[in-house]
Amino acid sequence: MAQETEQKDILRGGQFLVKETASEDVFTPEDFTEEQRMMKDAVMEFNDREIVAHRDRFEAKDYALTEEVMRKAGELGFLSVAVPEELGGLGMGFVSTVLTCDYISSGTGSFSTAFGAHTGIGTMPITLYGNEEQKQKYVPKLASGEWFGAYCLTEPGAGSDANSGKTKAVLTEDGKHYLINGQKMWISNAGFCDVMIVFARIGDDKNITGFIVENDASNGISMGEEEHKLGIRASSTRQVFFNDTKVSVDNMLAGRGEGFKIAMNALNVGRIKLAAACLDSQRRVLSEATKYANERIQFKTPIASFGAIKLKLAEMATSAYAGESATYRAAKNIEDRINMRIAAGNSHQEAELKGVEEYAIECSILKVAVSEDIQNCADEGIQIFGGMGFSEDTPMEAAWRDARIARIYEGTNEINRMLAVGMLVKKAMKGHVDLLGPAQAVATELTSIPSFETPDFSVLFAEEKDMIKKLKKVFLMVAGSAAQKYGDKLEQHQQTLMAAADILIEIYMAESTILRTEKNAKRTSEAEQEVQIAMSKLYLYHAVDIISVKAKESIISFAEGDEQRMMLMGLKRFTKYQNMPNIGTLRKVIAEKVSSEGKYPF
Template sequence: MEATEKDILRGGQFLVKETKCEDVFTPEDFSEEQKMMKEAVMEFTDREVIPHKARFEAKDYALTEECMVKAGQLGFLGVAVPEAYGGLGMGFVSTVLTCDYISSGTGSLSTAFGAHTGIGTMPITLYGTEEQKQKYVPKLASGEWFGSYCLTEPSAGSDANSGKTTAELSADGKSYKINGQKMWISNAGFCSLMIVFARIENDKNITGFIIEYDSENPNGITLGEEEHKLGIRASSTRQVFFNDTVVPVENMLAGRGEGFKIAMNALNVGRIKLAAACLDSQRRVTSLGVQYANERKQFKTPISDFGAIKLKIAEMATNTYAGESATYRASKNIEDRIALREAAGNSHQEAELKGVEEYAIECSILKVAVSEDVQNCTDEGIQIFGGMGFSEETPMEAAWRDSRIARIYEGTNEINRMLSVGMLVKKAMKGHIDLLGPAQEVQNELMGIPSFDTPDYSELFSEEKEMIKKLKKTFLMVAGGAVQKFGPDLEEHQQLLMAASDILIEIYMAESTILRTEKNAKRFGEDAQSAQIAMAKLYLYHAVDIIEKRGKESIISFAEGDEQRMMLMGLKRFTKYANYPDIVDLRNEIAEKVKAENKYCF
């Protein structure tokens, strides 16, 4: 059935509109084509990447390049690229799926793949002229050339638009000279093309350029030595220096001063792909953890039988399942929005740009949530292995080191937290989401007499879905109060924004997990989904806990007197269960299922 405008929630609308479980996409909905792609990518990872873990850890940069060439030959680098430019032209969900399953072998290949297919190729497919796309994209899609993305500078990190690199127009108006320094450039050691951002004269915003690089004829480009990093050790990361580098005027990407826009939109795509890139690592770490725990005996008992280990296995599996649920939900929303725009006559370029931009809030939410979950997962993986986990002989310590970067690149988690709330407020101001009406309703509810009716919670997830509604009221109460108090100065209150963001994140992740499970319970039966039901309930329990804590912190930071008392009472009402779940029972059920299957099995 064709999706229509009214069927698909706009970005951020999940907060004020109810989503039916039938309307979310789940990993269980993969098409035959997507299942085949998943199998092909997993087979590639198992054959070409996993057996060579030690070489990656020993900084074998040539191996990373070799794997990228093979990935190109198999078509993996061109999944998102339109067929007209040598790609497979598959949908956004397939793009995310490929990124998910190719990323688990090592963070080094994951970073190279993400940098090349995302921020190395996409800016040209999304912003390039027809000539630029015909010239460069087929080479990037096939792996004949590799791309890198030169944005960060010593003085320009999170504040990307403050870069000092300059572009000066030649006297004949035919070329620009680029001068400056870029750092932390992924793929710099083996790229043939760089997307470079520089400032022309005193422009307010930076401009993007496509620069070819050939080590035999460097054109004023010098590469620094490979950086020695905590993780992603075989990912090529270098400084890049431009000294009177000549670039023809036709290699400007989009218009003058549009570089900041390119950078921000490329990061939106990068964020959801980064979330996907953390998922299979979590699956594999969870599997390795339970396999070790099933084999390792202490006091004549497999350690997987101990409650302390069951807790870890259950939490690792639950967070992985939640990350999958939310990532694929958002991916399909983006894919549907792209299809709608194309049907309305937008070019593929415009449709994809606007489709991803529409869900920038969800992309930031996913980036934060999943990057922090993968770090926690690898940390618990080390703990399950005990002393062995600290050794390079086991896969856990490398996974832990590799996962650490995920909270930093594609915009730090702190930046993304503030962005998610900031973008939501801006959408409301523009009239794209009605936050004011629902926030006012919550305000009226707080002033009114609470209902003492006992709801009917006999159906699966009826209480949990009621709780989600109340958690949304919590966000509206906190955000509404903060906007009222600070108005446009809200962005200066970073700690408040970050607390509000945590509420937003937990709502989206918990709701996505419940909707996926409800959909699957309806079609496969509740018995078949028993452990998944336990995971959805366990995730929500933790979400409520976090929201209660962050809500309280927010309220007491900006409200006082009667207003504070009223809001704290509202918070208590909105985070109170009628029937608390037995989370020890839930964890035990999840852990027993994973133990029995001897792997992450959802």
């Protein structure tokens, strides 16, 4: 593992924008080890037996079932995949952590939320920020499922602005405890948690502080009623009230004022895991929709044979394939960075924190892209089912309701869009990603005479990879010009940031999809990857369209006169195909493969 890591050219977070990645350097689902494939099979079997088989009970708000199944997951080790062995976990790598989250999450959004809240933001803050005594006291119980965790950050007045919380922690006169007073809301697992990560402000501190708080009603902790929600109905979600809740000074997590940092880094992990949690949901929705389309006869023909339905199946499969490609690419980048830091002498805590933090941009990209793809996928699933899709008797309407929260928690998609661009700019200012040089090169290219030579696009993906390079120039052109115009006030221009983020997202997703397919075509054959090639080309076609629209919106909003005309001409040049793909044919190839297999087959 370490040798492989050293040999690869591992890009830093955000560098995908300015450096080319070789297909052999990306990790794909086809690269799973035997151990990972066994884990995947075990998790899928558990999901089918314990979650999917009882979907009706979850939808009927059976919170006790959620707790029971979580305990069974703990007994099988699924809650401890990311926990180091010395703390009672399996100590598996980051890819295996993401894989487990992927395949255990598709039964219902209720269980997915409980699982993610416990293993991610409920356990990992202690694992990564706790001192040795705190880790030994709490993590083994959380890893085994003996105890469950919750994460108390959000307040009525503190949502996206997480550091504005009003919950207070006051030191007692003897200096041995803090008294916590305040209100938290939307707390997942609140109804059955044993320990909570609670964020409160000490005095007039600029930043909040984290505390490990055991759930004890006799210690001033009370709960609101279970929230009535659009989806994730059997996920216990309550308000939590603290009234002079006494917490030992030994239970402060990290140091005073370190809470905001803990919260942000925990969310980075949560974002890529949320993307993973949406993947198998997409596969299952597509598989259910395909099965129905093959069986539903109208006008004496299965509706799967109609062009309108083929379009939907093809697009659903393509977005699922793209999400897989990008998520596992980033997961392996994170794992490799963690291994590099451990090899360099960092502790597990330091290595994992810095490894995930390095790819915070990619984590935000994935959170946005995949959460929006599962919503679209579920929506099309309902449409394929027609009137039956609107009924609770089919799984589509629950999938649609459960998908909706994914665009809100772990930071709204609007916040994550702005974060992705903001973090990229900060990395550039620190010298971690060279944006200035490439942006200046694009500006020079805009004023130069374009080449009229016709490149050789006979090799697989030659034109597509050339297009990716040009799309990166679009981002550098738009973001570079906006940064030059607005300077340090760029973050105030949210519409421009949102458009730039959409360009960034589409570049990463399209490139990841193409690199995965190229890698697999090299080790098998282009014929064997025919459908994957079609999906890669179809995804890129849409990405070019989206980027063209978003870039044009930005350009005409902040540029005028000759500058505007020059940038619009550059945009046209950078989004022009030499050989436009026939998307009708691409969709047909994809849909026929999906229909013949009766499921997502990739």
